[in-house]
Amino acid sequence: MKQVVLQMEALTCPSCIKKIEGALGKMDGVEQAKVLFNSGKVKARFDERKINAEEIERTVTKLGYPVLSKKMSQSAH
């Protein structure tokens, strides 16, 4: 299990949260997706055998949110 944190531009609409979390949640291999609205971050825990961080990044970008940077870490769970 790995975790990726994507830094985006500042989010302004709270409805973006549902949009992003919903879309990532539907992806196969994404265990948990959380949007930190105020810091403009997406945290996603995923199974690296099923999906990679680039695919997650692409989905977020396709939804209309440019990704500024990403950071990977081994998830504790």
Add this chain to the structure above:
Amino acid sequence: MNMTGKQKAWITAVTGGLLVLAILFHLTGLQELRSSTLILSTVIAGAPIALKAFQALRMKAFSIELLVTIAVAGALFIGEYVESAAVTFLFLFGAYLEARTLEKTRKSLKDLVDMAPQEATVVRDGREMVIPADEVEAGDRVLVRTGGKVPVDGRVAGGRAHLNEAAITGESVPASKADGDAVFSGTIVDSGYLEVIAEKTGDDTTFARIIELVEEAQESKTKTQQFLEKFANIYTPGIVVLSVIVYLLTQNIELTLTFLVIACPGALVISAPVSIVAGIGNGAKNGVLFKGGESVESLAKIDTVVFDKTGTLTKGRPEVTAIDAFGGDADKLLRMIAAAETASEHHLGRTIVEEAGNRGMVGLEQPEEVEIIKGHGLTATVGGMRIVAGTRKLMAENGIGVTPEAEAAATAREKAGNTAIFAAVDGQLRGLISIADRIRPEAQDAIRSFRANGVKQIIMLTGDNRHAAALVGRQLGLDEVHAELLPEDKVAFVKKLKDDGRRVAMAGDGVNDAPAIATADIGIAMGAGGTDISMETADVVLMADRLDQFAHARSLAKATVRNMKQNTWLAVGTVFLLLAGVLLGKILLASGMLIHELSVLIVILNAIRLVRYNGGKKERMPGGVEPFGPQPAVVE
């Protein structure tokens, strides 16, 4: 296709220019050009809105952009070009202003994140090299020079410096650091030079964890927020149904579309969160860590504050003030008791060990068969002798007789504010070790501030003896003092207060208070400086070891909740007035959109006041200089 913030700003500027052009054409009577300019403006500004609406729709999400797109298409269809151009422009311009002002409410956190160290100078293979701070490993020797940031959590192993620890504690008066002292990532060397052995690096440092906690806290939802979200969930579909009814009754497409767009709960949705974000951000910058919006709300509501004594109301750095040895050598007694206490984690035990060190005693014997009796003391065997050290109760339980003379001596010491530790060797009471602790200098002011801020009762609970407790209670003017309590007694007491309908805040300094902290409506951990247990059990963590931060936290929480209420009423009020205006035909789409966007901005601007909130106090300035410039944003 994606729109970045910059592109949107450009589109807004271009359409704004086109609108001015349209006004010029209108004034010069060029109606044909006027209409085409307006249509062009609508299309340019409408495109990003329609795109967002489409992206949301693809994810099966219902968005305000969709409503605006429908309304604008409708306006174009019925030839209302002024309306369509104005609405799209206002929508984009509003969003732009929102983003800019929202940034300000998030400023405190951003300031904090910007304090994170980027690079580190380490010594590897005898060579000095500069590497990214994330790549430092535990055990590395890190060099920090004047003006540099400490990039890791670790211990000083060379050099000496004054360190500005504002990033961790909110306290900007530099602290002196030398060999063996713990230092934290994010702190700045004010003057001097340090060599630090790295212990925690990257995301494991206290600083990184503070930022993570604050980020998570700003996301967590308060009851008001949850209510507003539920409200919005019912409200939005409700408005759609209502607008259908409006259409059926009036057969007026324009009115219906206006109704639909104006009713969007923009200000409503952000009204509470912006206040919370600004409040939590202000706290973080001042060394007060709220675990979430919920904590802010509960802290604002409390009417009873319960303090632990030692380490909370007092400095928690007690000293041995006297040793009464009954018919023996005081140093010999101290040496034996100190040897036993080396096994103790209790602060009183540590004080005794420290005192032995101060008196030059080295090579203390290893204690054996140590048994710690929580809240009472310990028993151990030192050099073949049976040691019992602790409270009166412990003596009684071990069948050790306390003579009237010894009792009188102990009471005298306790009345003078000491904690008397009974020391017995091989079943005989051999002496008393008296330990005293001083009240924190800022305690008086903090307690006054609580009373001024609506706290009705201030209570102290302590495991210490009743004389020492009463002395502190008298000096600080506390309402109730309860002494000689065990950790579970404190929990029971807090529970009872809660059952009586009080809203209780419990402030304590560490492991032994953790259960009571967890039981209270809101738990406050003092002077964490990064200890794990207090950071996890408490709802509010005071990073510097100072009571005035607690007082600030309380008034900040009240100001934040007040701000949130103002915003909520403003948002709800605006929506209802607008809807009434629309139905009465007094407000058209463009003017309604303008008022709507204005209300959103006012809500955000109101929250920004919290970023600068300082409890109505003037900033401490060196040399007694009174600050000029902006007055406190919110006055108590």
